[in-house]
Amino acid sequence: MKKIIPTTIAIIKDNLRSPITIFFILFFPLVLAIIFSLISIVPQQHIVVYVNGKNDSEIASYLNQSKLFIGIVGGNPQLVKLNQQVMFYNSTSKKVYYNQLEANYVPVLETYLLSIHQKDLLSSYELITRNTPEAYEISGVIGVISLSNGILGITGVGSGYYRDKLIERLASSPLKDYEWVISLMLYEVLITIMSTIVVLIFGIIIGFLPIISLSFIGILALSTLMFSGLGAIIFGLSPKDKIAISNTVATVIVFPLMFISNAFFYVDEFPQFFRAFVSYQPVSLVNDMVRDILIYDKLPSPTIFFIIILLTAVFIGIGSRLLKLRE
Incomplete structure (x- = not known):
């Protein structure tokens, strides 16, 4: 257990040296936030x-x-x-x-x-939500960050370590399999927090004032662990002589989950037959929890929270068995 923190620090130092990693941690989520926030504030057609x-x-x-x-x-x-x-x-x-x-x-x-001759249709007005288009898009990007960092982060780091023979060196060390898995997932949580900070700063610049709390950080960590577990399953099932396949499979999974969700578009904008999937797929559930906390300042639905906890336990349980240093 005592090797987890040093191993996590080593993974952080090793990966943050790469310009490609920096791009995906800082600039990719920022680009998503900029693009979809600009779309959300396009003047409404008349x-x-x-x-x-x-x-x-x-x-x-x-x-x-x-x-x-x-x-x-x-x-x-x-x-x-x-x-x-x-x-x-x-x-x-x-x-x-x-x-x-x-x-x-x-x-x-x-x-x-x-209603032209009925001037008193409404007696008064009361704003009861802070859910602006900018708030919706920024909170959606945060759910996407946990998805992409969790799945692509695990497969990317894992395949890179296999390619560079670092896995062999780690396997010959006293590092235990579970210490390796925990260290790798802690790294993913950290970079997700880094990505989220960048996106939230941009959100503040365009007028969205998020409500930050320990609950939000906890949901962020939980969702990243869930997707990291899924990434570990993908990586663990990939043949080690063709380990790059894991990145391809991860990409094929991530991008549909990213865009066929409530991250950037309202569920009602999807075809009727597709809305149930959009509403209840993992990214949408994460976004629902993030929006509850960041925008509405309330705790997430217990049902959704339980589903995410369950998926996290299942994915990490299976993924940790497959993501081994030693065959």
Whole structure:
């Protein structure tokens, strides 16, 4: 047990010398955060509604108060045929002209038009959540960090040590198998924390103020250990004479889990038949816990927490048996 800390430190020193490792620890998550945060703050598209007929000026002015429609007095139905994101409303006949691309906006427009003379539909407003687009994307990147560092970190370090014959030297040392496994996973937890710090700093710069707590650090460590266990399984099952296969398999697993999750997109944006998988796959569950703590300042769902604990125990249990220094 006393060799775990020195071994972890040695792994850290050895890997942080590599520019490629530094890129994946610091710049890869930062690039993800920048790209998807920029996407999240792209101005919302507006639908131009030409209004002609009775009270057209009043109606156009009312539509301009929304964040979705731009009301313009005048026009004719022909404009709908010639342009996208354009609708025409004849306020005398109360008829809306639209093309199929804007079909989903018709019920929304109808609601606005029905409420035009009802100024007191809402008595007051109260903001009850800090969940902004930036907060959603930044917290999603954190879940992805634990995924990529956990799986790709284990297979990357392990295959590199096999390639450089360092595994043989470690196997001939007094280091025990479990000490090797724990040291490697502690390294992954540390680099995940480093990556997360970089992403959170960027989040603060763009206006997201996360709620940092010991619970958050614990969830971060737990999720990284879970994915590290999965990485250990992949590495352990890979033939040692073709150990690079482990990196290929890890990549094939990581990227679908990364993008087919709630990390960057809301579950409702996926096809209906796919939403159950998106909601309950491990990355999404981790993101749910991270968002509960970072954004809503509440403890994660006990059910989700139990599932993650169970998966972590299973993955580490199997992975530690497969990730051996000695055959």
